[in-house]
Amino acid sequence: MRTHELVLHWIEKQLSDGQLLLGGRLPAERALAEQLQVSRTSVREAIRILEAMGVVRAGVGSGKDAGTVVIAEPASALGSALRLHVATQHLPVADIVETRALLESWAVARAKPDTPALAEAARLLEEMDAHAAVDDFLGLDVRFHVALAEAAGNAVVSTMMGSLREAIEGYAAALTANLPDWETTAARLRAEHRAILQAVNDGDGERAAELVAAHIHGFYREAGLGQAPD
Amino acid sequence: MRTHELVLHWIEKQLSDGQLLLGGRLPAERALAEQLQVSRTSVREAIRILEAMGVVRAGVGSGKDAGTVVIAEPASALGSALRLHVATQHLPVADIVETRALLESWAVARAKPDTPALAEAARLLEEMDAHAAVDDFLGLDVRFHVALAEAAGNAVVSTMMGSLREAIEGYAAALTANLPDWETTAARLRAEHRAILQAVNDGDGERAAELVAAHIHGFYREAGLGQAPD
């Protein structure tokens, strides 16, 4: 077993034993190296991996933001990994879109009306009305859809939804170049968003699921999924 | 931007530009360090991250298995990340089970009969008849379910299915201690597996989806999901 894996397993055990909690700090790199009788390099490689997985965050200096702190951000971590595999063409973008539609349909079908997540989703819709620029709009769009997914109360589903969306965010932005008129599309997306949210708040999960699936597939079909942007 | 991130982005660009293909080799660590004008340490940290994401594999020595080679194993990589987040109790096991049931139901409902993946699934069932030990059985069980999921032809769904199953494999093994009699449960699981595969091969996706959801939830309910094993 390689040395950094030993460090990795030690830290994972600390986590699963509850000796290292969310928000807690790892020992300083030099201290941990001495404690485990390995080099600081090996400790650092282990921390790099945990950082890539969204389990810790490393900060220099001293005080609140300093040191290596345990966090819980699986979505961005999984998103990066998926993006790389999309880059190697091992995971087709079409499959990602299809999976995202599957997860999100399930989520909105089971979303509870009048939850904080839905209130946040409604707020994001207001904000989207004021931001017409493609990048701003898409950024808010991601947050709206993730908020929707969170309303179902399944952390794994919303995490995966977010990571899938993030993995192809750059791709989606590039696809907008294929659209005949962004303003027209944006107006349609806004209307669809409101209809989806309305259905969820009405407790009509079945209709919400249909609308969200049509919403997702509609955008990628219009933008020409699989075609290179001009 | 930190130095290892620079290396990471350089490699990601090589991948998305198609200059680095599946099975291809990265430049040697020392050569890459000189080429990018960074230290070997930073190159190594980048490679560690890619390795954790299942994008490359590092091998010592010379010849076929040597060097850093581009691979495509997202399932095990995502599985490790999910397992760590389960360890921090940020992702509940129940949510993982529910998500897995969702993905797998969808997959079997769309699985095409008479595909190579289903033939492999059938072969695995034969093998499971001969392996009664818990660990062997569960290992084959994972492969059976992944083979089933592959028959739907969506790489992202089967990848996520596999990673979810892997993330809680240790948990599932521990849960078997809660079962009153493993042999009885194993016999039931074998029968359910055959019924699922039969439904898929009959083209009855709807029935297959119902069976697989009942199969998954049934096991975890019987084993006492959420309860500590004795």
Add this chain to the structure above:
DNA sequence: TAGATCATGTGGTCCAACCACATCAAGTAG
């Protein structure tokens, strides 16, 4: 009292050296 300065501790980076390993080529004994 208010500001400047220094000490401390953190992660970030780099370097030089050595190890373990696998392969291949050259040399050597048969």
Add this chain to the structure above:
DNA sequence: CTACTTGATGTGGTTGGACCACATGATCTA
């Protein structure tokens, strides 16, 4: 000529030490 041994080469794995940038808090000073 064959078969084995030996050494050279190139790979990632590991280590210790040095220095940097940064943020904070204590201390000194005007």
